[in-house]
Amino acid sequence: MTVHAEKPLQPMIPAGQAVLDVRGLTVEYATGAEPVRACTDISFTLRRGEILGVAGESGSGKSTLITALTRLQRPPAVTTGGEILFHGRDGAKPVDLVTLDGRQLRRYRWTALSIVLQSAMDALNPVMRIGAQFADVLRAHDRTLGKRAAWARAEELLALVGISADRVRDYPHQLSGGMRQRAAIALALACRPELVVMDEPTTAVDVVMQRQILAQVLRLRRELGFAVVFVTHDLSLLLELADRIAVMYAGRIVEVGEAAAIYGAPKHPYTQGLRDSFPPLHAPLRDLHGIPGTPPDLRRPPAGCPFHPRCARRTDGCDERLPLLLPVGRDAGHEAACLLNETDGDHGGETR
Amino acid sequence: MTAIAASAAPAAGRRLRIPRRWGFxxxxxxxxxxxxxxxxxxxxxxxxxxxxxxxxxxxxxxxxxxxxxxxxxxxxxxxxxxxxxxxxxxxxxxxxxxxxxHFDLGISISNYPTPVTSLLRQGLPWTMLLVGVTTVIAFVLGTGIGAMAGWKAGSRFDAIVSPLTTFVSAVPYFWMALVGLWFFAFQLDWFPLSGGYDADLSIGFSPSFVLSVLHYGALPAATIVFSAFGGWLLGMRNMTVTTVREDYVLLAQAKGLSGRRVMLRYAARNAVLPNFTGFTLALGHVVGGALLTEVVFNYPGIGYLLYTSLQQRDYPVMQGVFFLITLTVLLANLLADSVYVLLDPRIREGG
Structure with missing residues (x-):
């Protein structure tokens, strides 16, 4: 019995160079006596025009990762280690976003890296017209742009996501939920960023709108060539959208690889559990299983593999040794952090 | 509602919008x-x-x-x-x-036979000037400092200003006014003890008269500002603290806008809404609200007029003052409603 895992859309995998190199990123919350590690040693590379999906349960460190990547974190969250190397379009030397101060960072904001937040209702300023919220960022990054030209550009951007030009003078509350979310995506593309971070942008809309938005993201990515970090708890949704998927658990990446490999042949028991918790969108229905237990308390992470207390396949040593993220399977770039793979070699993966 | 109308027929939607606002x-x-x-x-x-x-x-x-x-x-x-x-x-x-x-409010008993309207007309400019100006100053000052304290909540500035303001706001006004009068006017002799202007000068727009008005008004004005700005400050600070956590402020920062712009256009602009309602209502209390000030400082305004008419049971004057206060409160409410519609677009459709 194999899971039908052929991707409905086969996006061109850009062979291009990296746009973002994250190395050993560690984020802590400095509360109480002991700081809590919400992200530990996160490393990944994002290529130009690639969509990387980040999946995980609530409390897995997804949101912390987003605010760390975009340098939007607020105290008590502190980036305590690692680097976020951003490679500019012009082939200039990569910059480490972690080391930039607020002033230097402003040059990269929105022109290099933009963000789409979870709830567009809350993300748009309720007392400013939609057009004005486009115009202020356009003009902040292009001082030569006139007010009229900025509003005209806002109309073009709204047209990109299928919103008619006369809506530019509307206030956020006058748009429907789906429109608002699409407007927020158009806003993220205003300054032609190379990387857009999306924080569950489709959780607040219905499934029909969700599919429309995903299709639009894919189309816009094809046209404009930006890379995406797409964070969600819904693994099956990432299968539709992402080129590669990283699965997070307890603040660590436990498995990363091509979307098809992650879905078809997951090498980490947690990924398997996560996959079996969602009905597939394009495959015959199979039995759904939840993952028993709850994510660990990050103030007192379990010894060894953080997943071992919930893992059905734990063996000796799982509670002692922290598994490393190592290459697994046949596909290049497929890595998992599980002792099963270290001992079984090729035998890991599908055993249901 | 508007969304549907406008998407179905944009032109019709736009035409509909204007009568709706007037209807409101x-x-x-x-x-x-x-x-x-x-x-x-x-x-x-x-x-x-x-x-x-x-x-x-x-x-x-x-x-x-x-x-x-x-x-x-x-x-x-x-x-x-x-x-x-x-x-x-x-x-x-x-x-x-x-x-x-016919704006005929009768004739005063204690100042027989002066019509009540001319008594009101004499007192009104003084009150409007003193309390109106100080209400605006207190609002602007309190809201501005409050926004700064709330923007950097927990900073040293906030940690000093906010508790201090709470303390100052807790001091009863009449007590503070009396202490101010005793200290600055009686002990230090910096300001006159009572009145609104130098009685030796003729009333008019001569420089010496204007200076004497400022000199006489400074102490009562200072006490009003001092007692009123704390409320605005604390209200604005607390609203800003909650607004700063909103996603649209986070997004504005992600957009790379200047800190000033994020604070003013995004955080403070939204946080000021409740404070502004309070402000327009406070304008309604300009005429009737300074009773204590005018009594303590013998200031020749409406409050002092009401005080003397109460003492002498001058009913026509009392009735006139009440009428005036009612009118100004209602006017301020109308102003609050109209301006709020301009400030918060979400109110326009709701009605």
Whole structure:
């Protein structure tokens, strides 16, 4: 019995160079006596025009990762280690976003890296017209742009996501939920960023709108060539959208690889559990299983593999040794952090 | 509602929008007319529920001065001026409305025979100037500092300013005004003890008179600002603290806008809404709200007029002052409603 895992859309995998190199990123919350590690040693590379999906349960460190990547974190969250190397379009030397101060960072904001937040209702300023919220960022990054030209550009951007030009003078509350979310995506593309971070942008809309938005993201990515970090708890949704998927658990990446490999042949028991918790969108229905237990308390992470207390396949040593993220399977770039793979070699993966 | 109309037929949607906004204002206007009418009517009945009547008061006064019984003809002429208490109540009410329509508020008893309207006209500029200006200053100052404290909540600035303001706000106004008067006017002799201007100068726009007005007004103004700005500051600070956590402020930062712009256009602009409602309402209390100030400083405004008329049981003046206060409160409410519609687009459709 194999899971039908052929991707409905086969996006061109850009062979291009990296746009973002994250190395050993560690984020802590400095509360109480002991700081809590919400992200530990996160490393990944994002290529130009690639969509990387980040999946995980609530409390897995997804949101912390987003605010760390975009340098939007607020105290008590502190980036305590690692680097976020951003490679500019012009082939200039990569910059480490972690080391930039607020002033230097402003040059990269929105022109290099933009963000789409979870709830567009809350993300748009309720007392400013939609057009004005486009115009202020356009003009902040292009001082030569006139007010009229900025509003005209806002109309073009709204047209990109299928919103008619006369809506530019509307206030956020006058748009429907789906429109608002699409407007927020158009806003993220205003300054032609190379990387857009999306924080569950489709959780607040219905499934029909969700599919429309995903299709639009894919189309816009094809046209404009930006890379995406797409964070969600819904693994099956990432299968539709992402080129590669990283699965997070307890603040660590436990498995990363091509979307098809992650879905078809997951090498980490947690990924398997996560996959079996969602009905597939394009495959015959199979039995759904939840993952028993709850994510660990990050103030007192379990010894060894953080997943071992919930893992059905734990063996000796799982509670002692922290598994490393190592290459697994046949596909290049497929890595998992599980002792099963270290001992079984090729035998890991599908055993249901 | 608008969204559907506009997407179905954009042109029609736009045409519809204007009457809707006017409809909102018309409805509010109707409400205010009704409120004004009830206030006027209440103002008519309240004094009539009190024991005695204006003519009796003046008769009493005249008898006390002359020590003689009043003649019936004199009684009749007094009642002609102040109204006959035994006339038909409906008749009295109609007469009262007709008088009001002509801005005739009757004649003062204590300052006989000065019309109440000219007493009000004398006092109103002083009150408007003193309390109006200080209300605006207190609002601007408090809101500005509050926004800064809330923007950097927990910073040293916030940690010093906010508790200090809480303490200052807790001091009763009359006590602070008296201490200020005692210290700055009596002990240090920096400011005059009472009055609104130097009585030796003739009233007008001469430089020396304007200077004396500023000199006399500085201390009462300072006490009002000092006691009022804390409320604005704390309100604005707390609203800013919650607004700063909103996603749209986070997004504005992600957009790479300048810190100033994020703070003003995104955080403070949204946080100021409740404070602004309070401000327009406070404008309504400008006329009636400075009673204590004017009494403590013997300031020649409406509050002092009300105080003296209360002492001398000058009903027509009291009625006039109440009428004026009612009108200004209603006007300020109307202003609050209209300006809020401009400030917060979400209100426009709701009605």
């Amino acid at each position: 204002l018309l409805r509010r206007l109707g409400f205010y007319l009704a409120a004004t009418w009830s206030a006027i009517t209440l103002n008519f009945f309240l004094p009539r529920m009190m024991p005695g009547d204006p003519s009796a008061a003046i008769v009493e006064k005249l008898q006390a001065v002359s020590g003689q019984q009043m003649s019936p003809s004199a009684m009749e002429s007094v009642q002609k001026v102040f109204g006959n208490p035994h006339a038909n109540i409906f008749r009295q009410y109609v007469d009262y409305l007709v008088q009001l329509a």
